[in-house]
Amino acid sequence: MATTTELPTCDDVAQAAERLDGVAVRTPLLRSDLLDELTGGRILLKPEGLQRTGSFKIRGAYNRLKQLVETGQDRGGVVAFSSGNHAQGVASAARLLDMKAAIVMPSDAPALKIANTRRLGGEIILYDRWIEDREAICARVAAERGAIVVPSFDDAGVIAGQGTVGLEIAADAKALGLTLDAVYVPASGGGLAAGIGLALDPATELYTAEPAGLDDHARSLAAGERTANDPAARSICDALLAAMPGRMTFALNRTRLAGGVTATDGQVLRAMAFGYEALKLVIEPGGAVALAALLSGGISAKDRTVAIVLSGGNVAPELFARCLTQGS
């Protein structure tokens, strides 16, 4: 079980929920009268910025690391490459489980992200992104230390952990007496969407939300095969820049997704301002992409019950201040 390469099932998500009980924040499912008015639907918001480390990523990381403890594979620690939310998730999960974590980050990553990851107890291994290969560095660290590589999405334990977001959405919608018509999930590698798909009732439609021009999941779904983004495409959604869907995530998503929506940078900034004004939440650009699609008319929610995942809140204050003062 050095890597968990078999596709996870809904049972794996249920087991992940047990592991995460008391560790992950059980984030609430929020309503907004204004959103309901604007859309004519019943909108449910899942704010994962309130999660430990400011994004959903600790769910998958902790589930995977806890599996390693259970199978006695934790002695060499773990290694991951990420300059963002996955790095913080792995570092935090490792500290909670008293494991060593090495995080491979590009030497030009934002100082704040490096500092946050170090503060969580992660050992930072910097590399030059122009001349070095991060996967090779990970493999070398893993070989030298007997450490286990924790991928950011293409891993059964990671996907199952992210799926607990879906379990909570389904349970809380039911407690409100609502039947979920659709769930919209920001997608980069697709692990969150894949996990949520396992947890939802099959009658609930599942959609990815992606930055305009970086909609590899939507295009892969339409093409019936994994399709990469244009390497020249750019977005302020720094958490959603994976080159293409994962092998495992696409295997799950291709049969589960009903489709995908997109939002432009401008729509994302306006959604962040809406989050501030109407929801009192700090949402990072990538975390706001599904909300942006909803607010800009890319999602038809009229007379439907629709859950929108707000996947994280780690955003530089300069950018957040700019979206506030520019108005919505």
Next chain:
Amino acid sequence: MATTTELPTCDDVAQAAERLDGVAVRTPLLRSDLLDELTGGRILLKPEGLQRTGSFKIRGAYNRLKQLVETGQDRGGVVAFSSGNHAQGVASAARLLDMKAAIVMPSDAPALKIANTRRLGGEIILYDRWIEDREAICARVAAERGAIVVPSFDDAGVIAGQGTVGLEIAADAKALGLTLDAVYVPASGGGLAAGIGLALDPATELYTAEPAGLDDHARSLAAGERTANDPAARSICDALLAAMPGRMTFALNRTRLAGGVTATDGQVLRAMAFGYEALKLVIEPGGAVALAALLSGGISAKDRTVAIVLSGGNVAPELFARCLTQGS
């Protein structure tokens, strides 16, 4: 029952919780690893900015208005004076219950607050704060329309509704396996603190948090009688500017409070920046005053389990942007 002037009990809070079930957001009780590290304690955060209308105020307002429906006193509607969170709470509660609500606001109130209250369905009655008496206007509207005045804190139904915040804190702390040592509550008229005091186990200490120089609750407690603030005192905490504790709220708080803490404007701004950075929450100045006291050393939380109420999130974007870019 034109006004509810008898002191409420913990039974009234339990009944309020039944009325508010499915209406008020059951806001979560959040943890922050960073706050625990910084303080050496177990800190629990109650983010009422996530509540409908962006503050706890709808709890008390809805409970009071629902009582009016139950006793058949709702035909003439309600009237309230407030330029802030109580106005939005009453307007929203009235709309949910299909009642008329008139809100008496000063003509120089911020346009945004007037617009928000009107958007929620409230009829705005503007007055000149320099030459007119808002209480007299309320009384006249009430007499003309047969409307019931809904006070912002000195009312048994309002206090009992706010107390549901305390019920939720106690239940969620218990679910986490923690015994609450103390709860800190931002205080203006003192209704939130009084209600929470009814809901908590008597062994849990209760404290008010107030802006420095506007600590009428702390001084009233020390003096054993209601003591007004210096009319010249100023604070950025616009939600916490009541002149003195209420008659009913003080009758409850004087026997229940263990003390009071304060924070300066600068400490409040730094707490708002901390809320953004570490909690991903938008907190208004008055809502951040207890957190500010904690972060600045005014609360001793070492080895204790301490709940901090973040009472609201309605803050002008210019001010919020300023606290972000000034850094913490």
